[in-house]
Each structure stands twice: as C-alpha cells, then as structure tokens.
Amino acid sequence: xxxxxxxxxxxxxxxxxxxxxxxxxxxxxxxxxxxxxxxxxxxxxxxxxxxxxxxxxxxxxxxxxxxxxxxxxxxxxxxxxxxxxxxxxxxxxxxxxxxxxxxxxxxxxxxxxxxxxxxxxxxxxxxxxxxxxxxxxxxxxxxxxxxxxxxxxxxxxxxxxxxxxxxxxxxxxxxxxxxxxxxxxxxxxxxxxxxxxxxxxxxxxxxxxxxxxxxxxxxxxxxxxxxxxxxxxxxxxxxxxxxxxxxxxxxxxxxxxxxxxxxxxxxxxxxxxxxxxxxxxxxxxxxxxxxxxxxxxxxxxxxxxxxxxxxxxxxxxxxxxxxxxxxxxxxxxxxxxxxxxxxxxxxxxxxxxxxxxxxxxxxxxxxxxxxxxxxxxxxxxxxxxxxxxxxxxxxxxxxxxxxxxxxxxxxxxxxxxxxxxxxxxxxxxxxxxxxxxxxxxxxxxxxxxxxxxxxxxxxxxxxxxxxxxxxxxxxxxxxxxx
Numbered sequence: 001x002x003x004x005x006x007x008x009x010x011x012x013x014x015x016x017x018x019x020x021x022x023x024x025x026x027x028x029x030x031x032x033x034x035x036x037x038x039x040x041x042x043x044x045x046x047x048x049x050x051x052x053x054x055x056x057x058x059x060x061x062x063x064x065x066x067x068x069x070x071x072x073x074x075x076x077x078x079x080x081x082x083x084x085x086x087x088x089x090x091x092x093x094x095x096x097x098x099x100x101x102x103x104x105x106x107x108x109x110x111x112x113x114x115x116x117x118x119x120x121x122x123x124x125x126x127x128x129x130x131x132x133x134x135x136x137x138x139x140x141x142x143x144x145x146x147x148x149x150x151x152x153x154x155x156x157x158x159x160x161x162x163x164x165x166x167x168x169x170x171x172x173x174x175x176x177x178x179x180x181x182x183x184x185x186x187x188x189x190x191x192x193x194x195x196x197x198x199x200x201x202x203x204x205x206x207x208x209x210x211x212x213x214x215x216x217x218x219x220x221x222x223x224x225x226x227x228x229x230x231x232x233x234x235x236x237x238x239x240x241x242x243x244x245x246x247x248x249x250x251x252x253x254x255x256x257x258x259x260x261x262x263x264x265x266x267x268x269x270x271x272x273x274x275x276x277x278x279x280x281x282x283x284x285x286x287x288x289x290x291x292x293x294x295x296x297x298x299x300x301x302x303x304x305x306x307x308x309x310x311x312x313x314x315x316x317x318x319x320x321x322x323x324x325x326x327x328x329x330x331x332x333x334x335x336x337x338x339x340x341x342x343x344x345x346x347x348x349x350x351x352x353x354x355x356x357x358x359x360x361x362x363x364x365x366x367x368x369x370x371x372x373x374x375x376x377x378x379x380x381x382x383x384x385x386x387x388x389x390x391x392x393x394x395x396x397x398x399x400x401x402x403x404x405x406x407x408x409x410x411x412x413x414x415x416x417x418x419x420x421x422x423x424x425x426x427x428x429x430x431x432x433x434x435x436x437x438x439x440x441x442x443x444x445x446x447x448x449x450x451x452x453x454x455x456x457x458x459x460x461x462x463x464x465x466x467x468x469x470x471x472x473x474x475x476x477x478x479x480x481x482x
Contacts (some may be wrong), residue, residue, distance in 0.1 A: 019188065063118070072125075152181060157433070169208045221408070234450065235397065238257060253389045254388070284388045297310050318371045341374065353387055
C-alpha cells in the first residue's frame with residue numbers, strides 16, 4: 001500500500017477581489033480527482049475516532065473508502081444512512097471542531113477534509129440522481145407526526161420518521177422551507193438551491209409540507225395534539241438579542257437577523273429585481289464575533305459598502321466564528337477591531353445613525369464559557385463613524401409557542417426545558433430539538449438532537465415506551481428545571 005500523502009488537498013475558491021463583488025459561492029468544491037486524492041489519505045483507523053466527533057455518527061471511514069474505490073453511489077448510500085442533508089453539512093458544519101478534530105492527522109494540522117469530501121459526494125448525487133438508489137421507507141405505521149419548523153432539526157426528524165413509516169407533516173411559518181438555512185446563511189456560503197434540492201429529497205420520502213402556517217396563531221400545539229399522535233418543535237431561535245444601549249433604535253441600526261433575512265430570504269441583494277429594500281451603508285460596523293457576524297459583514301461588503309468593520313469585545317483567539325470564515329473576511333478586506341465594545345449609538349438631527357461610541361476592553365479571568373471575561377478600560381472611549389450598524393450577538397426563541405402552550409416549561413432564556421437524550425419536553429406527546437432548546441448553535445448539533453428525538457418518538461408511537469404521556473422529568477422522578 002502506498003504511503004498516504006501528508007498534506008490535505010486544498011479546495012478551489014473564488015479569488016477575493018472577484019468574490020467580494022458577487023453572492024456566488026466562494027468555495028468551488030473538489031473535482032473527482034481531488035476527492036479521490038484526499039480520500040486516499042484516510043488511514044481507515046480501526047477505532048474510527050472521527051465518528052465519535054460527529055453528532056449524527058456518520059460512518060465517515062465508510063463513505064471515504066467508497067470515494068477512494070470510485071464507488072460514488074455507495075458513498076451516497078453510506079452518507080444518507082445517517083445524514084439526510086450532506087450538501088448542507090458539508091458546507092456549513094464546523095468539522096474542524098468535531099470529526100476532523102479527532103482525526104489522527106490533526107496533530108500535524110492536516111486532518112482529512114471530511115467536510116469537503118461530504119460536500120463532493122452530495123454534489124455528485126445532485127447531478128447523478130438516476131445512479132443512486134432511493135432511500136428506503138418502511139411500511140406505514142398509520143401514526144401521524146406534526147413537525148413544527150423547517151430548519152435543520154425539523155428536516156432531519158421529518159426524514160427519519162418518514163423512513164420509519166410514520167406519516168409526517170411539516171409546518172413552516174414562512175413562504176419557503178429551510179428555516180435558518182435559508183434566511184440566515186448567505187448564498188456565498190450555502191446556496192439556496194442546495195437547500196431546496198435537499199428539501200425535495202425529504203419530500204420524496206412522503207413528508208408533506210404546509211407553508212405560511214404559523215403554529216401559535218393559526219393552530220396551537222394543543223390543537224395539533226388533537227389530530228396528530230406526536231409533535232416535534234424545531235422552531236429555532238429567531239428573536240434577536242440587542243445591547244439595550246442608547247440610540248439602538250436609530251435608523252441604520254439592524255439586528256443581524258433582520259439584515260440577513262432581507263438579504264437572503266427576501267433577496268434584497270437583487271434589488272430592484274426583488275422589491276426588498278435594505279439600507280446599503282458606506283461605512284458599516286458589525287458587532288459580534290460569530291459566524292453570523294462574518295455573514296453580515298461579508299454581505300454588507302457585497303452590497304457596496306466602502307468599509308466594513310467587525311467590532312468584537314474579546315481578542316481574535318476567542319472568536320467563535322469558524323477560522324476559514326474569518327480568513328475569508330480578512331482576504332476580502334473586512335477590518336477587525338478587537339477588544340472593543342459599543343457604549344452608545346449616535347445619530348443626527350433626523351435620528352439617523354452617524355457613529356458608534358466604543359470603549360476599549362481588556363481580558364480578565366475566565367467566565368462561565370471558559371473564555372476570559374472582557375472588562376472595560378476606563379477613559380479609553382473612541383468614536384467610529386458609520387452609517388449602518390448590525391448587531392450580531394445571538395438570538396433567543398420566539399415566545400409565541402410557549403405563550404400559547406402552558407405545559408411547556410422554559411429556561412430563563414426562553415429555551416425549552418428538554419431531556420438531552422430523548423428530546424422530551426414537559427408537555428406530554430411533545431418533543432423538541434435544535435436552537436429552540438440550546439439557543440443559537442450549529443446545524444449538525446440540531447440534527448443530532450433531532451435524530452435522538454426521532455428514536456424516542458418511534459418507540460412512543462410503537463408502544464415501546466416507559467410511562468407514555470408523562471413529562472420527561474417525571475419519568476426520572478424529578479421536577480422540570482426552570
């Protein structure tokens with residue numbers, strides 16, 4: 001056997017000077033030969049450490065071996081067994097902190113490019129559907145499940161339950177499916193066409209979709225329970241968090257949620273072809289350091305901003321954004337202002353944003369997240385002249401469903417109280433998973449929670465369930481946590 005190559009195969013990308021002027025996908029994907037070369041590096045370790053790092057437990061060595069052996073239909077089959085959304089996960093999942101982190105080659109910084117290979121297989125399937133066996137669906141059980149929302153958790157559990165033979169209906173409040181995958185992630189990182197194709201694959205399993213159907217107003221969860229045998233809540237976390245600073249209501253101050261929804265879901269970047277306005281600032285500041293902040297900053301640049309700043313209260317080392325997205329932002333000319341935090345937004349006589357007052361920060365002792373706590377430096381205030389500010393500090397769940405479903409217990413952040421292993425909520429017959437439980441998190445973690453819930457719902461529907469209809473805490477002899 002030939003000794004595997006040490007260095008990973010780099011993936012082609014659009015050049016920075018070109019891509020910052022368009023919304024086309026930055027990463028171009030592997031060619032067939034690139035994928036085979038990268039797959040040939042895998043040692044096929046006996047203990048499969050990479051699988052332990054995957055929240056949905058994909059047989060990673062199995063699909064990589066199939067690529068190496070030129071069995072691409074086989075690679076699709078291995079992937080789809082555990083992940084119904086490989087084209088999405090291959091693009092946006094943080095493999096570097098999950099499966100790739102546990103790769104034996106990671107010690108030298110050359111972990112197998114698992115995400116890129118997953119994307120390659122998914123993209124190959126989209127062009128070669130006639131060569132791939134349809135996903136198997138079990139005989140109908142006659143049981144009906146309502147899935148609320150259509151983000152990654154909802155799509156995953158809908159597919160799993162449909163494959164188990166249950167009758168699944170998915171309820172989406174918006175006019176299109178995909179949830180945060182559509183409204184929150186720009187096309188240059190995750191093309192909406194890819195999301196649409198993978199949603200179509202789920203519909204092909206028999207999943208029915210009701211669009212423009214807002215649970216909590218059109219119908220309550222309790223009413224759903226009157227006509228479905230089980231309900232899963234995957235409504236995400238779409239309520240933006242603000243800083244509650246003076247001037248935050250000035251014209252020109254956006255939440256990242258609104259800004260990205262206008263740009264992505266409502267296609268504001270194609271104005272006037274699409275009639276969605278969005279203020280295109282010349283000097284833009286994005287507050288935050290996560291992937292959403294990177295998406296907002298890079299979108300603002302593509303909309304025509306002359307200068308885009310990312311203002312983050314910690315140092316670069318503490319940024320939660322994926323490293324490759326930070327590097328892409330640097331290459332495109334985004335300017336980072338670290339160890340700084342806004343103190344107020346300043347407007348003109350027409351109440352239009354003209355500047356942000358900030359203060360310098362220094363890092364103190366670690367906080368509950370394990371990162372060093374940022375502390376203001378007295379007397380270090382400075383002003384940043386901007387005409388648009390985008391606040392990207394995270395989101396919480398919308399309280400609509402919980403306010404209309406008294407049996408659902410929530411935490412002080414508005415997230416649902418849920419059993420981590422099963423997804424059972426405090427309301428009998430209702431499960432949940434994804435950001436509505438964890439707050440803003442990753443696509444793959446939401447999918448992992450959905451897969452665990454699917455197993456538990458299947459047991460419940462088939463009668464193989466301890467004390468059916470009981471709250472999950474009661475089944476453990478405990479009271480639900482507030």
